Amino acid sequence: MQEVIRGLFRGAKRGVMTSKKGRNFYKGNRTGSMGSHTKHGNYVIDLNKVRTFVVPDLTNCELKAYVSHRSDKFKVDPCTAQDFAPGKV
Numbered sequence: 001m002q003e004v005i006r007g008l009f010r011g012a013k014r015g016v017m018t019s020k021k022g023r024n025f026y027k028g029n030r031t032g033s034m035g036s037h038t039k040h041g042n043y044v045i046d047l048n049k050v051r052t053f054v055v056p057d058l059t060n061c062e063l064k065a066y067v068s069h070r071s072d073k074f075k076v077d078p079c080t081a082q083d084f085a086p087g088k089v
Helices: 002-012
Strands: 035-037 043-045
Touching: none
Parallel strands: none
Antiparallel strands: 035 043
């Protein structure tokens, strides 16, 4: 039991791990690599690693990008179990 308490105190003094603290530790920022380094110090982008976003054709779409603050407010009744499975409940 004493070793557990000693371990808790040992871990409690570490604090928050950031990319600025600690040796031999690289936290990163979740971006991922888009290529690789060459032996000459250059960076080659691999197009298979580049993120691409598939966007549908929205030429005749009636939806707008946002809802205006001037739009009419309406109230919706809360959903019940009857709304999802009318015959089962």
